[in-house]
Amino acid sequence: MRNRISISLVLMVAVMFGTMIACGGGGGSESVNYTGETMPSVLDTTGAVELARGAVLDTMESDSIVDPNLFPLALPDSNALDMFLDPDVAAGILLNALTGEPAASPMSATAEPLAYRCISGSEPGADGSGSVSGRICGDYDAQEDVFNTVDYLQGTFTNYTQDLEGYFHGTMIIDYRSGDLRMIFRDFSFEDSLDELFLDGMVSFMESGSSASVSFNMFILVNGEGVWFNNLVMIEEDFGTYITSSINGRIYDFVDGYIDFVTLEDFVVDEGDIYPSDGTIKITGANGVSITLEVVDANGFMVYVDVDGDGESDWQTSSPQPWELN
Numbered sequence: 407m408r409n410r411i412s413i414s415l416v417l418m419v420a421v422m423f424g425t426m427i428a429c430g431g432g433g434g435s436e437s438v439n440y441t442g443e444t445m446p447s448v449l450d451t452t453g454a455v456e457l458a459r460g461a462v463l464d465t466m467e468s469d470s471i472v473d474p475n476l477f478p479l480a481l482p483d484s485n486a487l488d489m490f491l492d493p494d495v496a497a498g499i500l501l502n503a504l505t506g507e508p509a510a511s512p513m514s515a516t517a518e519p520l521a522y523r524c525i526s527g528s529e530p531g532a533d534g535s536g537s538v539s540g541r542i543c544g545d546y547d548a549q550e551d552v553f554n555t556v557d558y559l560q561g562t563f564t565n566y567t568q569d570l571e572g573y574f575h576g577t578m579i580i581d582y583r584s585g586d587l588r589m590i591f592r593d594f595s596f597e598d599s600l601d602e603l604f605l606d607g608m609v610s611f612m613e614s615g616s617s618a619s620v621s622f623n624m625f626i627l628v629n630g631e632g633v634w635f636n637n638l639v640m641i642e643e644d645f646g647t648y649i650t651s652s653i654n655g656r657i658y659d660f661v662d663g664y665i666d667f668v669t670l671e672d673f674v675v676d677e678g679d680i681y682p683s684d685g686t687i688k689i690t691g692a693n694g695v696s697i698t699l700e701v702v703d704a705n706g707f708m709v710y711v712d713v714d715g716d717g718e719s720d721w722q723t724s725s726p727q728p729w730e731l732n
Contacts, residue, residue, distance in 0.1 A: 449691030572598035
């Protein structure tokens, strides 16, 4: 595929919540341990226009299904967040904790597998007080006593440290067994001299033929600033001469509440173009206030703003130059 959906998209749009005003509280989810604001956010329409534009552009321009280098666009600059949401790095951390040995990335065999095997065990922390217990599954070379490939990793940490510079607590799972990738965090926290990180929920990456998708239901809290990606789904499909993409779901800001994303018409980028030639996305906040971004052609778009929630556009603006706002 020419483009693949980037995890950076949903983390990028979260930075725009700074343009919103908080409302009341209440509600929640049984599957994610989210403790922030759960009412809809009062939408700053000017900021929402830029939010919609940025969401579309990031979808179209992404070239990697995981781009941890872009995480700081949404949340405080955090090496810890970069590490734990990068599947290869997270897998290496887990493997090293459970075996005491660094290992190759999952599904990157360099030799013929001999037998599929699962091994469970536990290891003490570097300071002798904490511990990690878990399970590793993959193609195991008994002669060399090493996994050639790994397709499942689970680690449950109890005040565990590998280097006395950071402490882990909670459960992390990396699961490739279905052929796709799921990363699951259960009340998982990490703390070092720079960051306090909390993750709870799941992100899954799926590819089938010419299509790819990323699904989020995860609460991320970094140094007191957090977002909950609530059943947020991005889908991208490559038809050869053009690519389509969409984003649907809800994003909660820890302080300001949530906004909803609905793709009314899939975005289309023709081969050789940078910007989409078609597509419509709508972002809605409290009291039905919404903005709708509608692509005119690859040279620009229209934005329609409903400021009183009656379902009708109250004002609109266009892009005078390719994908810029007037």
